[in-house]
Amino acid sequence: MADDKKPAKPKTPRKAKKDCYKLEGDKLTRTKKHCPKCGPGVFMAEHANRVSCGKCGYTEFRKGK
Ligand SMILES: [Zn+2]
Numbered sequence: 001m002a003d004d005k006k007p008a009k010p011k012t013p014r015k016a017k018k019d020c021y022k023l024e025g026d027k028l029t030r031t032k033k034h035c036p037k038c039g040p041g042v043f044m045a046e047h048a049n050r051v052s053c054g055k056c057g058y059t060e061f062r063k064g065k
Contacts, residue, residue, distance in 0.1 A: 033060075 022031045035042040035053035044051035044060070052059040 019031075022029050030040075030043075032043045032046065033051055034040045035044055035056065035058055037056050037058050038053060042053060042055050044053055044058075050059055050061045
């Protein structure tokens with residue numbers, strides 16, 4: 001068999017964790033929702049119509065507009 005090496009996938013740029021925070025004056029605020037199951041520190045991934053937790057899989061759908 002020929003070697004079935006998978007073509008290297010181009011790395012998708014991952015969002016830096018610091019993007020989850022916003023510095024207001026000398027206050028650090030979280031701009032993203034955190035997972036209600038995992039607690040603060042675990043941020044939800046934002047999608048077009050939902051947010052989901054990459055850790056436990058919790059998904060919350062956005063309603064309306
Ligand atoms: Zn979670």
